[in-house]
Amino acid sequence: MAEKLSHSGINDVASLIAAIVDENEARFIGIRRRIHEYPEIAFEEVRTAALVAEIWQASGSSTRPVSVALASSGTSAARGPVPPC
Structure with missing residues (x-):
């Protein structure tokens, strides 16, 4: 408990x-x-996504770009290897 x-x-x-x-x-x-x-315009934050990826990578995380129905930019971060899509 x-x-x-x-x-x-x-x-x-x-x-x-x-x-x-x-x-x-x-x-x-x-x-x-x-x-x-x-x-940047909402859901088009290309520079911001790149900055987030840069910061995560500097901390030892792996990153990959993410695109979803609403947004064309984004970043996914993980400790260790990047999980498959």
């Missing part, structure tokens, strides 16, 4: 997230600026 997360556990998670945000604030701001430098 799953144990309930104690209030101190929630605080630990919140502190961990806050530390990650603090350590990466400049990076997050840079990513936001890159996204907003070239606004």
Whole structure:
């Protein structure tokens, strides 16, 4: 049975997230600026999808482009080998 997360556990998670945000604030701001430098039409975010793929690949994830009925752009990421379509 799953144990309930104690209030101190929630605080630990919140502190961990806050530390990650603090350590990466400049990076997050840079990513936001890159996204907003070239606004894209909804469901046609080619540059944004490429940026997401670049960030995921830099972290060691594999990526592949995704196209669905509504959108012509997108990115799927996975740790390890890319799963088959």
